[in-house]
Amino acid sequence: MRGLILLLLFVPELVQAQKLRVAVAANAQFVMEALQAAFQKQTGQQLETIVGSSGKLTTQIQQGAPYDVFLSADMSYPTTLYGQKLTLAAPVVYAYGSLVLWTTTNLPLSADLSVLLSPTVRHVAIANPNVAPYGEAAMTLLNKRKLTGRVQSKIVYGESIAQVNQYLLTGAADVCFTAKSVVLDPAMKGKGRWLDLPAGYKPIAQGVVVLQRTTQPRLAQQFITFLRSPAARRILQQFGYKLPTT
Incomplete structure (x- = not known):
């Protein structure tokens, strides 16, 4: 009986200590670290992030992955989940991302992308366009x-932006298309x-949504609200994102 009483006394603390599980598209991996620190400082609540391509994370959610919030690299994937009644509400845009061309060599970078035709460029890394919106944009x-x-034979596909970055930094690729938030x-x-590539593709509107399976809907909504706060918006801008109007 005494053990049961002690357990009941500590249940609120255990619930409080439970981390919010946030599935994050790989383009936002680094900015998420800064957002996570700011959110914890402001609220005392901790986050657990799961990073992957938007398509892969969507499949995991459809298969029952126990995530609370999903930050996608586009609006298409979270909108699909909303249509399947796997979210608590429709997704909203939290930021607009953009592409850059990145190299660790002395290759001359230009907006016409002619450097990709150079014989010294053997491999060009791009995120898989079937599951990664930044790959689709590239x-x-x-x-x-x-x-x-003309460059198809040089393209190596990464499962996500994170893998694309790894290809470049390990020398497996000479140049890559990645998110501006990564290089910043x-x-x-x-x-x-790196060279900014702000045009030539649809604006990359990135959506966020609270998932139906969440066990912490109030905390999840608190995080969504935080993403619209001045502190979060400053962080997003520092990482090169454009912001939706509030």
């Missing part, structure tokens, strides 16, 4: 520049050179 840009067929992470300072 392929759209290549198509507009009429370069897809302080840990990446001095690691290569």
